[in-house]
Amino acid sequence: MVGFSIRDSGPGIGAEDLDRVFDGFFTTKESGLGIGLAICHSIITAHGGSMTAANDPAGGAHFRFNTSGCSAIFLKPA
DSSP states (O other), rough: OOOEEEEEEESOOTTTTTTGGSSOOSSTTTOOOOHHHHHHHHHHHHHTTTTEEEETSSSEEEEEEEEEEEEEEETOOO
């Protein structure tokens, strides 16, 4: 399994938005389309991985995802 953890130092994700950040066309930006995280989430889960979003206790947003279901793709011999 390969895991990734990404944090930023911004204001974090509003508590009311945490359950919706991976929904298609959900955005908190004036000019956002709301498809970026939805696409990432759907690709990762389609390959057996998982992706989560949370607020870091020290501040900012914290996204984690793993590729547990698709490790054979990355480790396939040449």
